[in-house]
Amino acid sequence: xxxxxxxxxxxxxxxxxxxxxxxxxxxxxxxxxxxxxxxxxxxxxxxxxxxxxxxxxxxxxxxxxxxxxxxxxxxxxxxxxxxxxxxxxxxxxxxxxxxxxxxxxxxxxxxxxxxxxxxxxxxxxxxxxxxxxxxxxxxxxxxxxxxxxxxxxxxxxxxxxxxxxxxxxxxxxxxxxxxxxxxxxxxxxxxxxxxxxxxxxxxxxxxxxxxxxxxxxxxxxxxxxxxxxxxxxxxxxxxxxxxxxxxxxxxxxxxxxxxxxxxxxxxxxxxxxxxxxxxxxxxxxxxxxxxxxxxxxxxxxxxxxxxxxxxxxxxxxxxxxxxxxxxxxxxxxxxxxxxxxxxxxxxxxxxxxxxxxxxxxxxxxxxxxxxxxxxxxxxxxxxxxxxxxxxxxxxxxxxxxxxxxxxxxxxxxxxxxxxxxxxxxxxxxxxxxxxxxxxxxxxxxxxxxxxxxxxxxxxxxxxxxxxxxxxxxxxxxxxxxxxxxxxxxxxxxxxxxxxxxxxxxxxxxxxx
Amino acid sequence: xxxxxxxxxxxxxxxxxxxxxxxxxxxxxxxxxxxxxxxxxxxxxxxxxxxxxxxxxxxxxxxxxxxxxxxxxxxxxxxxxxxxxxxxxxxxxxxxxxxxxxxxxxxxxxxxxxxxxxxxxxxxxxxxxxxxxxxxxxxxxxxxxxxxxxxxxxxxxxxxxxxxxxxxxxxxxxxxxxxxxxxxxxxxxxxxxxxxxxx
Numbered sequence: 001x002x003x004x005x006x007x008x009x010x011x012x013x014x015x016x017x018x019x020x021x022x023x024x025x026x027x028x029x030x031x032x033x034x035x036x037x038x039x040x041x042x043x044x045x046x047x048x049x050x051x052x053x054x055x056x057x058x059x060x061x062x063x064x065x066x067x068x069x070x071x072x073x074x075x076x077x078x079x080x081x082x083x084x085x086x087x088x089x090x091x092x093x094x095x096x097x098x099x100x101x102x103x104x105x106x107x108x109x110x111x112x113x114x115x116x117x118x119x120x121x122x123x124x125x126x127x128x129x130x131x132x133x134x135x136x137x138x139x140x141x142x143x144x145x146x147x148x149x150x151x152x153x154x155x156x157x158x159x160x161x162x163x164x165x166x167x168x169x170x171x172x173x174x175x176x177x178x179x180x181x182x183x184x185x186x187x188x189x190x191x192x193x194x195x196x197x198x199x200x201x202x203x204x205x206x207x208x209x210x211x212x213x214x215x216x217x218x219x220x221x222x223x224x225x226x227x228x229x230x231x232x233x234x235x236x237x238x239x240x241x242x243x244x245x246x247x248x249x250x251x252x253x254x255x256x257x258x259x260x261x262x263x264x265x266x267x268x269x270x271x272x273x274x275x276x277x278x279x280x281x282x283x284x285x286x287x288x289x290x291x292x293x294x295x296x297x298x299x300x301x302x303x304x305x306x307x308x309x310x311x312x313x314x315x316x317x318x319x320x321x322x323x324x325x326x327x328x329x330x331x332x333x334x335x336x337x338x339x340x341x342x343x344x345x346x347x348x349x350x351x352x353x354x355x356x357x358x359x360x361x362x363x364x365x366x367x368x369x370x371x372x373x374x375x376x377x378x379x380x381x382x383x384x385x386x387x388x389x390x391x392x393x394x395x396x397x398x399x400x401x402x403x404x405x406x407x408x409x410x411x412x413x414x415x416x417x418x419x420x421x422x423x424x425x426x427x428x429x430x431x432x433x434x435x436x437x438x439x440x441x442x443x444x445x446x447x448x449x450x451x452x453x454x455x456x457x458x459x460x461x462x463x464x465x466x467x468x469x470x471x472x473x474x475x476x477x478x479x480x481x482x483x484x485x486x487x488x489x490x491x492x493x494x495x496x497x498x499x500x501x502x503x504x505x506x507x508x509x510x511x512x
Numbered sequence: 513x514x515x516x517x518x519x520x521x522x523x524x525x526x527x528x529x530x531x532x533x534x535x536x537x538x539x540x541x542x543x544x545x546x547x548x549x550x551x552x553x554x555x556x557x558x559x560x561x562x563x564x565x566x567x568x569x570x571x572x573x574x575x576x577x578x579x580x581x582x583x584x585x586x587x588x589x590x591x592x593x594x595x596x597x598x599x600x601x602x603x604x605x606x607x608x609x610x611x612x613x614x615x616x617x618x619x620x621x622x623x624x625x626x627x628x629x630x631x632x633x634x635x636x637x638x639x640x641x642x643x644x645x646x647x648x649x650x651x652x653x654x655x656x657x658x659x660x661x662x663x664x665x666x667x668x669x670x671x672x673x674x675x676x677x678x679x680x681x682x683x684x685x686x687x688x689x690x691x692x693x694x695x696x697x698x699x700x701x702x703x704x705x706x707x708x709x710x711x
């Protein structure tokens with residue numbers, strides 16, 4: 001039987017211009033040999049053209065991190081991969097619900113049924129609607145099924161999950177973070193009253209961020225904690241070393257970026273609820289700075305017992321919360337063609353903070369940037385800081401001098417139940433204290449020879465605040481509205497208001 | 513023989529006449545096809561009937577930032593709801609006057625006042641009233657207090673007031689005065705007293 005090997009072994013050029021690189025091997029005639037012929041130019045073409053094509057996806061996958069959905073609930077915090085289908089983000093619904101309860105799913109042709117506890121969800125491939133317990137639910141895009149796995153659009157979780165869970169679910173779609181129930185961890189940041197070079201972060205639950213640095217910045221990344229944005233994403237501090245911090249969210253994580261002019265150390269205390277940033281020189285020996293630049297030593301997870309026993313490591317409360325009203329798309333009154341109420345309020349709030357801090361009153365400015373804040377959010381943040389006094393700031397073009405307001409309670413019969421306060425009348429029990437504060441500030445303004453009038457007003461969120469609460473409406477000193485933006489005028493009023501608050505510090509109590 | 517230029521001019525004129533005739537015919541057809549709205553002979557506003565009565569209006573004065581009571585003799589209907597609407601419309605008319613001490617935006621009006629037992633009044637103002645209202649804590653407070661105090665003074669038995677805009681709830685009048693809650697009339701009485709005293 002003729003063998004094919006002698007023919008195969010004779011390497012002939014495959015093309016006229018090619019040159020044979022393969023040589024016949026000295027194998028036994030019975031051995032099967034593959035034709036191996038190389039063309040140098042063809043091979044080079046292959047390398048140059050096919051190589052990048054093959055390499056591109058590899059490079060791309062390395063450059064773009066996989067999108068993940070972080071889910072925070074009272075049961076567990078976990079994360080899931082997000083897949084891209086038809087230009088949209090999708091997640092597996094079974095995987096989302098699995099850690100939260102008893103869940104099972106069954107595919108039947110184009111139909112997919114999911115049982116979560118006793119709730120039945122029925123989905124159909126390529127349909128924009130589903131049925132949950134017999135009721136229609138909009139998915140905003142097509143339902144997909146892959147190997148029996150049901151995929152729903154990420155955006156649909158906002159409407160789907162409350163149907164299954166019977167409670168609220170809030171999706172931060174831009175950052176792929178899903179909050180199930182009331183699980184958010186809030187935080188405040190302020191410089192230590194005794195040392196402006198120390199910045200203290202207080203969290204409502206223990207946190208364990210990863211800390212990284214770059215010149216002039218310190219990043220704390222919270223991948224597993226349901227940290228939510230403060231009232232204002234940009235926080236500014238009366239500190240030369242640490243002038244500001246910025247909150248942001250992306251790809252399933254929250255990040256706080258602290259701007260600094262000096263190397264910083266982070267110390268954890270209060271069971272992980274407090275992070276104190278201090279200049280590195282104050283703790284040169286205690287820094288296990290293996291993973292960081294030598295000049296930016298940031299020890300992580302320092303147990304409370306090892307944390308520096310400074311007064312600032314204790315939980316901190318603000319004495320005063322100053323709220324610059326309006327902000328963002330809400331410009332407030334157009335005081336002039338170029339002057340918006342929101343801008344005057346912000347400048348005045350920062351000035352008042354300086355005046356109060358210089359008198360030893362720790363102060364939080366609730367809106368420290370041009371942020372959009374709802375009235376309810378303002379009340380929520382003011383109440384959760386447990387400050388001794390809340391001061392809302394407004395500006396007006398009509399009239400002159402200053403008008404002080406306390407809350408006009410919408411109705412007398414409060415719906416308080418046990419420890420729970422009725423939201424519209426939460427201020428009711430603090431009205432006497434608010435009136436004391438208004439009287440003191442009125443006296444201080446009169447002493448500074450500023451025209452002042454004290455009134456009640458149906459002005460939210462005054463009636464939602466559970467501590468002393470006043471509103472200050474600043475009008476121009478005369479008919480010139482531009483004077484509202486004048487530093488000297490703002491300074492005069494801020495100083496007088498601060499004096500009025502200081503005068504009743506003891507009565508307000510609850511000092512930090 | 514007819515000159516050539518005369519013939520051309522005549523042709524153009526005839527064409528123009530024909531075109532105009534066709535256009536007029538077309539427009540006539542369209543006009544005939546358009547339904548003619550039936551004339552609405554109903555009254556736009558309920559006629560005010562009854563004897564004139566003296567009412568008390570609480571009028572805001574922006575220049576001195578106070579509320580002042582003043583009397584007015586107006587025709588008052590007998591129905592309680594119409595009385596409420598009439599007294600508030602009198603107040604609004606005063607604010608819309610050229611010499612108004614507390615100008616309201618043009619077109620401001622009271623759409624309706626609903627009286628719901630026991631003791632609830634709902635004042636429904638139109639969009640022009642709220643959309644064009646000046647912004648400011650005191651400016652808005654003067655308007656709200658003026659309305660509620662005038663209503664409660666002239667229509668006995670009102671304990672709570674709710675203000676709607678175009679039949680819907682609105683958070684604030686113009687960014688400050690809270691309209692999301694009811695107003696307790698006794699609290700407004702107290703506020704009106706504060707506002708009646710000059711600063």
